[in-house]
Structure formats: C-alpha cells, structure tokens
Amino acid sequence: MTASPLSVLRLGYRKGRDPRITTHLALVSRALGADRFLLAGDEDSDLFSNVESVNQRFGGSMECEYIKGSMGWLKRFVEEDAGDGEPGVAVHLTMYGEPYREVIPRIRRDRPVVLVVGGAKVPGDVFQHAQYNVAVGNQPHSEVAALALFMEAWFGEGGSERHFPDARLIIEPSARGKSVIDKQRLEEE
Numbered sequence: 001m002t003a004s005p006l007s008v009l010r011l012g013y014r015k016g017r018d019p020r021i022t023t024h025l026a027l028v029s030r031a032l033g034a035d036r037f038l039l040a041g042d043e044d045s046d047l048f049s050n051v052e053s054v055n056q057r058f059g060g061s062m063e064c065e066y067i068k069g070s071m072g073w074l075k076r077f078v079e080e081d082a083g084d085g086e087p088g089v090a091v092h093l094t095m096y097g098e099p100y101r102e103v104i105p106r107i108r109r110d111r112p113v114v115l116v117v118g119g120a121k122v123p124g125d126v127f128q129h130a131q132y133n134v135a136v137g138n139q140p141h142s143e144v145a146a147l148a149l150f151m152e153a154w155f156g157e158g159g160s161e162r163h164f165p166d167a168r169l170i171i172e173p174s175a176r177g178k179s180v181i182d183k184q185r186l187e188e189e
C-alpha cells in the first residue's frame with residue numbers, strides 16, 4: 001500500500017512579519033517528507049519561489065499552494081473531500097492538545113492527512129474541525145519545532161534522513177567541513 005499524501009497547512013501567514021519562520025516550516029515539511037505545503041493568510045510568491053529553488057537544487061517534489069478561506073477549506077477537507085472526493089484527516093498541532101506520541105498510533109493512515117500549524121492567533125474553529133488536537137509537550141514553543149518532532153514521530157526512525165532521487169546537489173555526511181557532490185557539474189565534465 002502506498003502512503004497517503006501528507007500536507008502541512010500554515011494558518012495566518014503575515015507577509016511583513018513571518019517569512020523567515022514560515023520558510024523554515026516549508027523546508028522542514030519538505031525535508032521530512034510532506035507532499036504539499038499550504039499557506040493561508042497573506043499570499044507570498046517569493047516564499048514559494050524559495051522552496052522551489054531548494055527543490056531544484058536538492059531534489060524532491062513538494063508542492064506549495066495558497067489557500068484562500070482556510071476554515072472553509074479545512075471543513076471541506078475533513079467532511080467532504082480531501083482531494084479524491086472522500087474526507088481526510090486533520091491533525092492540529094497545539095500546546096493545548098493531547099500528547100503526540102499517544103495520539104499518533106490512533107490516527108488512520110489510509111486517508112490524506114493535513115497537519116495544521118498556527119501563527120500568532122489561531123481561530124477557535126480549528127479545534128472543532130480537526131479530528132485530533134495534538135501537543136508536542138504542553139508548553140508554548142514554536143511551530144517549526146512542533147512540526148519537526150511530530151513528523152519525525154509520524155514517519156518513525158530514519159524519517160528525517162530522506163534522499164531525493166532527482167537531487168542535483170548531494171551532501172555527503174562529513175565529520176568536518178562541507179562535502180557536496182554537484183551531479184550537474186560531474187555530467188558536464
């Protein structure tokens with residue numbers, strides 16, 4: 001059975017204030033195995049271009065998409081259509097939720113999943129629409145940290161060590177310094 005698609009939805013993006021942390025969210029999503037990164041709030045084509053540029057150099061095919069009307073989108077995702085005409089599963093990362101390691105085994109994996117992360121202010125409706133409200137510890141911290149820890153636990157051991165077959169640049173693990181293979185340059189030589 002092939003894995004169902006995993007998306008990350010970032011709510012309440014503010015173009016003036018959030019580009020750096022939101023780019024980090026997108027990069028964590030990509031590096032740890034998400035299929036789509038969805039942005040709600042302000043539109044920002046530069047942010048999407050940055051992620052696309054990482055895809056081109058380091059491989060992978062995570063898509064970025066802007067979502068208008070995120071609460072309507074989320075309601076539809078969980079109640080009607082997760083992209084294939086059937087409902088999907090929404091997991092909301094929040095410090096008010098239940099412990100993620102206890103919840104993960106209960107989440108069905110045969111349907112598309114969206115991980116929802118908030119920004120400065122999270123609409124109360126998210127708690128109702130999401131089937132799971134999940135905490136990575138019940139202390140306030142960061143959406144980037146919460147996402148990374150959740151995804152590592154979701155995909156299991158080795159989930160953070162992804163290799164993208166279409167990568168142009170490949171980093172060779174090294175105890176000292178930087179070792180990078182540029183496949184394009186090798187082909188040209």
Ligand code: SAM
Nearest residue numbers: 093094095117118122135136139141142143146
């Ligand atoms: N004050 C906001 C609210 O209304 O909930 C939360 C702001 S927090 C800086 C931004 C996001 O980080 C949250 O929406 C949540 O997705 C994530 N986050 C922060 N701490 C978390 C935790 N302990 N567990 C899970 N997610 C967390």
